[in-house]
Amino acid sequence: MFQRDRIILFLTFVYIFSLTSDLFAGDAKQAVVVLPPVFPSGASAEIQKESDAVCDLLSEELSKGGTIQVVNRTELKRLLDERKIATGKQKKIISYSAMIRLEVTTSQEKPIAVLRVIDLSSGSVLDSVTIKGKVLLADIGKMKQLCLAAIKKAGVIESGKVRIRALGVKDTEKEVRMKPFAHKLNIAFNLALGQSKKVMLMQHLEASSSMEESLLLLMGLSQLPGNRQFVPQADATIELRVKEGDGIGKTFQETPIIISVRLVDAKQQNNKWIETTGKVKEFDALIKQAWDKLSKSLDIIEPGSATVVLKEMQLRRKQAEAEY
Secondary structure, three states, X not given: OHHHHHHHHHHHHXXXXXXXXXXXXXXXXXXXXXXXXXXXXXXXXXXXXXXXXXXXXXXXXXXXXXXXXXXXXXXXXXHHHHHHHOOOOXXXXXXXXXXXXXXXXXXXXXXXXEEEEEEOOOOEEEXXXXXXXXXXXXXXHHHHHHHHHHHOOOOOOOOOOEEEEEEEEEOOXXXXXXXXXXXXXXXXXXXXXXXXXXXXXXXXXXXXXOHHHHHHHHXXXXXXXXXXXXXXXXXXXXXXXXXXXXXXXXXHHHOEEEEEEEEEEOOOOOOOEEEEEEEHHHHHHHHHHHHHHHHHHHOOOOOOHHHHHHHHHHHHHHXXXXXX
């Protein structure tokens, strides 16, 4: 009986190892984490269900062919749950190259889905696609091809580009009516930055990450190329604000609305808020005006300025240590 139990235990171990061997295979395959979808609070159950289905179908399609290792949201949750209850020193069990995130906004008549592929070696958005309306099966195929092409670029750092980290829209908690506009502004600016030839858009993993992204980093589940633990410093950050003006005696469409944009470079030389003011009904045009103003400011940011600042800080620290 004892021998039989040992055989069963051995076969069980072999089976489990065969299921997880790809996760321990180091750099044999590029691994991609498909994170749960993001949608605004109050999104309908139908939108949430469809978003979940899109992520599941995309994970399934990407897994075909065996060229990359896909860790879907279900597997990710299991790994994170096990990590929470585990004791003792834990090894890194995933070495992944990129994350895929689907973000859905419902502020328009039809939902808008934005799929992003994020390079974990640089924190940059490798590629993105926007789909207006319901995501169809044909769209899944397009998403798959975009992801496969983008993942091939993971780990490749383009020189001569300004590294920009978008921190999202601030201070919308008290202005409930502005939340859909804030969401739309954030998506529009991220898309514009991602398409700019002079900018490398970096994802801010610490400040605007989801629970899954944070846990992957903080719990040591991720291993960036070159055994790095953190993404490089950005040359500048962009902050956004949307505020409602005095609407007394006006319809909502006629209510004043203010878009504020602040570009802060690594040297802290540029940190003034740039405002664009108009009416709620003009919001789309105001976004374009705000972007045009920001584009002019981007020209004064020097690529690699963050590296210079970090080197200066290291030099000052060494001098202080020597003097002490």
